[in-house]
Amino acid sequence: MSRRLIAVLVALAIAVATLASSTALGSSASHAKKAKAQKTYTFYLVAGIASDAFYLTMNKGAKAAAAKLGNVKVIFTGSPAAFSPNTQIPFLNGAIARKPDAILIAPTDKTALAAPIQRAISAGIPVETVDTFITKPIAFTNVSTDNVAGGKAAADALVKAKGKSGKVKLVEFDAGPPQVQALKSGTIDALIAQYPYGIGQLGVQLAYKYVTGHKTGIKKH
Helix, strand or coil: CCHHHHHHHHHHHHHHHHHHHHHHHHHHHHHHHHHHHHCCEEEEEECCCCCCHHHHHHHHHHHHHHHHHCCEEEEEECCCCCCCHHHHHHHHHHHHHCCCCEEEECCCCCCCCHHHHHHHHHCCCCEEEECCCCCCCCCCEEECCCHHHHHHHHHHHHHHHHCCCCCCCCCCCCCCHHHHHHHHHCCCCCCCCCCHHHHHHHHHHHHHHHHHCCCCCCCCC
């Protein structure tokens, strides 16, 4: 066999080996991508008070977003008895113990919930605050209504509907002093309508984008 023929055969063998290697790598990458897409992500939604219509509506929005995504499971939890740190923290600790892909929580106190939320983050679980917030900037994002702006909008609507004189009653609801103060700071002595369904939807959408590495404009910690 001539040297020239041997050289051609060797080059051909290398080309075939390279092609096979590239195909195998491409196939592996494709399988990895499919596996990531098929993974089911579990998000815990820890309510301020799980029996309240506001948070039940938020849960519906969250589960609607999860159903649309197809590979997200939302587990709704929280105290059915009271809107307080003492009753909420055990449910947050329970969620942390189950090591979900993310936790969405409506903190019942902006200071008392900071340490428990930090424990979740230290355990490698991304945390998103919804409806309410904490003073320490450790959650990867917050989804909520602007209570001050909402109070102003409600007051403006009342003035247009009823005129500039008269009495208006503030309807009580399950919220801590910071939320009540925010409403009053918005010049409100009225009932404000919020949008818990939308908060739940957007919360799950942002959490999904965050844990899957999609662009959200939110920097990962």
